Amino acid sequence: MALAANRIQARLDAEFARIGDQGPVAEAMAFASRGGKRLRGFLVLESARLHGVDPAQAEYAAASVECLHAYSLVHDDLPCMDDDDLRRGLPTVHRKWDEGIAVLVGDALQTLAFELLTRPEMAADPARRVDLLASLAEASGIEGMVLGQAQDIAAETAGRALTLEEITALQANKTGALIRWSAEAGARLAGADPAALTRYSTALGLAFQIADDILDVEGDAEAAGKRLRKDEAAGKATFVSLLGLEGARNRARTLVEDAETALAPYGAQAETLREAARFVISRRH
Amino acid sequence: MALAANRIQARLDAEFARIGDQGPVAEAMAFASRGGKRLRGFLVLESARLHGVDPAQAEYAAASVECLHAYSLVHDDLPCMDDDDLRRGLPTVHRKWDEGIAVLVGDALQTLAFELLTRPEMAADPARRVDLLASLAEASGIEGMVLGQAQDIAAETAGRALTLEEITALQANKTGALIRWSAEAGARLAGADPAALTRYSTALGLAFQIADDILDVEGDAEAAGKRLRKDEAAGKATFVSLLGLEGARNRARTLVEDAETALAPYGAQAETLREAARFVISRRH
Numbered sequence: 001m002a003l004a005a006n007r008i009q010a011r012l013d014a015e016f017a018r019i020g021d022q023g024p025v026a027e028a029m030a031f032a033s034r035g036g037k038r039l040r041g042f043l044v045l046e047s048a049r050l051h052g053v054d055p056a057q058a059e060y061a062a063a064s065v066e067c068l069h070a071y072s073l074v075h076d077d078l079p080c081m082d083d084d085d086l087r088r089g090l091p092t093v094h095r096k097w098d099e100g101i102a103v104l105v106g107d108a109l110q111t112l113a114f115e116l117l118t119r120p121e122m123a124a125d126p127a128r129r130v131d132l133l134a135s136l137a138e139a140s141g142i143e144g145m146v147l148g149q150a151q152d153i154a155a156e157t158a159g160r161a162l163t164l165e166e167i168t169a170l171q172a173n174k175t176g177a178l179i180r181w182s183a184e185a186g187a188r189l190a191g192a193d194p195a196a197l198t199r200y201s202t203a204l205g206l207a208f209q210i211a212d213d214i215l216d217v218e219g220d221a222e223a224a225g226k227r228l229r230k231d232e233a234a235g236k237a238t239f240v241s242l243l244g245l246e247g248a249r250n251r252a253r254t255l256v257e258d259a260e261t262a263l264a265p266y267g268a269q270a271e272t273l274r275e276a277a278r279f280v281i282s283r284r285h
Numbered sequence: 286m287a288l289a290a291n292r293i294q295a296r297l298d299a300e301f302a303r304i305g306d307q308g309p310v311a312e313a314m315a316f317a318s319r320g321g322k323r324l325r326g327f328l329v330l331e332s333a334r335l336h337g338v339d340p341a342q343a344e345y346a347a348a349s350v351e352c353l354h355a356y357s358l359v360h361d362d363l364p365c366m367d368d369d370d371l372r373r374g375l376p377t378v379h380r381k382w383d384e385g386i387a388v389l390v391g392d393a394l395q396t397l398a399f400e401l402l403t404r405p406e407m408a409a410d411p412a413r414r415v416d417l418l419a420s421l422a423e424a425s426g427i428e429g430m431v432l433g434q435a436q437d438i439a440a441e442t443a444g445r446a447l448t449l450e451e452i453t454a455l456q457a458n459k460t461g462a463l464i465r466w467s468a469e470a471g472a473r474l475a476g477a478d479p480a481a482l483t484r485y486s487t488a489l490g491l492a493f494q495i496a497d498d499i500l501d502v503e504g505d506a507e508a509a510g511k512r513l514r515k516d517e518a519a520g521k522a523t524f525v526s527l528l529g530l531e532g533a534r535n536r537a538r539t540l541v542e543d544a545e546t547a548l549a550p551y552g553a554q555a556e557t558l559r560e561a562a563r564f565v566i567s568r569r570h
Contacts, residue, residue: 019427025435026427075392080384099365100438103388104431107360110392111426114399118419126412133418134403141396142304142311146389150310153385 001276004042004062007055009034011063015112028093028105029112033070035088037283039208039276040065040182046273047186047197050266060122061132061185064113068140069178071109074102076149082230089225110140123189131188139181148174161237168206175212176205183273199262204277207255210248211281213238217245252281286561289327289347292340294319296348300397313382313390314397318355320373322568324493324561325350325467331558332471332482335551345407346417346470349398353425354463356394359387361434367515374510395425408474416473424466433459446522453491460497461490468558484547489562492540495533496566498523502530537566 016030041062048058077084077092078099085095094102116122117133138144151170155162162170183201187194213231217240221228231238239248259277263270301315326347333343362369362377363384370380379387401407402418423429436455440447447455468486472479498516502525506513516523524533544562548555 022427022432023435023439025431029427071392075388078385078388080388100363101435103360103363103365103391104435104438106388106392107356107395108427108431110395111422111431115419115422115426118415118422126410126415129415130403130411133415134400137396137400137403141400142307142314142393146310146393146396147307150308150386150389153389154308 001038001042001279004045005038007045007059008038008041008062008066011059012066015063015116024097024101025104025108028097028101029109031090031096032074032093032105033067033109035090036066036069038062038066039280040069040178042276043179043182043201043273044185046276047183047194048189049186050269050273051186051190051192053186053189057122058186058189060116060119061189062182064116064132064136065178065182065185067109067116068113068136071106071113072140072145072149072178074109075106078102084227086226089222125191128189128191132185135184135188136181139177144173144177145175148172148177156234156236161235161241163237164239164242167237167239167242171206171209172202175209176202179205179208196262196265200259200273200277203255203259203262204280207252207259207277208280210239210252210255211283213240214245214248214252215283216240249281256281286323286327286564289330290323292330292344293323293326293347293351296344297351300348300401309382309386310389310393313378313386314394316375316381317359317378317390318352318394320375321351321354323347323351324565325354325463327561328464328467328486328558329470331561332468332479333474334471335554335558336471336475336477338471338474342407343471343474345401345404346474347467349401349417349421350463350467350470352394352401353398353421356391356398357425357430357434357463359394360391363387369512371511374507410476413474413476417470420469420473421466424462429458429462430460433457433462441519441521446520446526448522449524449527452522452524452527456491456494457487460494461487464490464493481547481550485544485558485562488540488544488547489565492537492544492562493565495524495537495540496568498525499530499533499537500568501525534566541566 012033019026044062044065045055045058048055073087074093076082077087078094084092086092093105114133117129117136123129148170152174180198180201183197184194187197215224216228216231219228243251256277260274263273297318304311329347329350330340330343333340358372359378361367362372363379369377378390399418402414402421408414433455437459465483465486468482469479472482500509501513501516504513528536541562545559548558
């Protein structure tokens with residue numbers, strides 16, 4: 001994952017060097033897209049490797065999904081959304097700059113995410129690029145990530161806690177869709193069937209969210225680099241509030257086993273992705 | 286323009302019917318993308334007609350640029366940006382719903398704009414789709430529209446009024462880039478050279494902005510459907526404050542002549558685009 005993170009950061013550095021000194025918005029875009037676990041970009045690079053795609057090509061898709069993820073965090077952190085002051089251990093964009101700049105930074109990071117997928121350096125065949133573009137739009141818009149965010153807002157004002165079924169559906173959109181897209185991207189770049197990676201990442205995405213809910217209760221804000229125990233404070237249903245701490249841990253473990261099993265067609269080649277699944281529920285932040 | 290507006294609205298209606306009842310964000314997306322002059326979408330459809338592209342194909346690009354424009358308006362109207370209560374004669378999204386929803390609506394309209402350009406119904410050749418998508422990303426992101434918005438914010442806090450050269454450069458990004466993309470789109474869809482349409486729309490875009498500045502001073506808020514005299518109140522430099530009312534009118538007229546001249550290669554076929562250029566400086570809203 002550290003190797004993947006380095007490659008992704010180098011691609012982003014090259015992009016921001018190309019964009020050049022365009023004032024505070026460009027500067028804040030580079031700031032907002034730095035750091036993090038790079039789980040999504042790592043999934044892109046690993047699934048590409050499994051399908052024999054050159055990492056020098058796949059890094060455009062990996063950088064793209066990290067820009068898209070960064071845009072969603074910048075907008076999520078706004079006072080009118082989650083109102084967070086801290087992200088990845090640093091001030092959020094609207095705290096370091098201001099709200100207007102944070103809106104524009106998120107907007108332009110989304111644009112950059114789509115622009116990166118148009119590059120011939122990623123795939124000589126334009127049909128492959130269109131496939132990645134269309135699937136990222138579907139995963140991130142009103143039928144994917146934004147739908148999940150909207151469902152999350154609706155849940156807060158619903159006046160009742162969500163059921164396990166509802167929260168599973170919400171998370172499949174809010175965080176699951178982008179994780180699924182990332183894992184499928186390597187197969188898509190190779191023009192191969194992504195079905196096994198879809199099964200892997202559907203289980204992984206849910207395990208990731210359950211682990212996030214556990215960390216929100218058990219974790220250390222300093223290690224996490226962000227505010228914790230928000231859901232409890234807001235009286236929101238989480239996997240922990242619905243299943244209990246032990247039940248949530250068991251569910252996450254089962255999901256990681258499902259994720260590992262889904263990778264059977266790839267044999268030993270997929271060991272890094274299996275380790276990533278185990279990491280997701282053992283991580284401290 | 287009315288015919289173009291009808292076709293674009295029908296395409297958007299079909300898209301929102303497909304998306305279905307996904308709660309207030311989807312509802313507000315449809316609301317925010319309704320109405321307006323549809324100048325950008327009209328330019329797409331007219332330039333497509335000049336290049337023999339079927340309007341049933343070009344309508345995807347026309348709807349796309351109108352979604353992109355609508356996203357920029359929803360975010361521009363936010364309290365942390367221009368803080369407007371009225372748009373196209375109706376309450377702005379954050380007034381009718383709330384700020385969080387307005388952020389998500391803008392985000393998802395941008396995504397939808399890119400998604401529309403991936404459709405095979407627009408162009409069977411995926412290379413054409415990637416070309417339109419890459420150029421729209423360039424026109425709207427940190428090297429285009431968002432850069433112009435960032436320059437506009439920077440100008441407000443600069444403590445001095447912009448020069449004519451600076452405001453021309455700012456507007457070429459803020460509103461010009463998207464108008465240029467729209468006029469070029471038809472040529473791009475046909476795989477033709479957009480150079481004449483680039484010259485036309487560069488002049489048109491600047492004339493449009495000068496006319497906007499004139500309307501901001503002379504116009505009627507009710508006809509405009511939005512708050513006027515904001516720039517004067519904010520002490521911002523405009524083409525009117527720099528050139529005077531008569532000077533601004535003369536400059537706009539010269540630009541419209543330039544725009545008309547640029548269309549010479551298309552002969553009488555381009556008469557509707559010439560009329561559109563004249564409309565841009567004679568309109569009342």
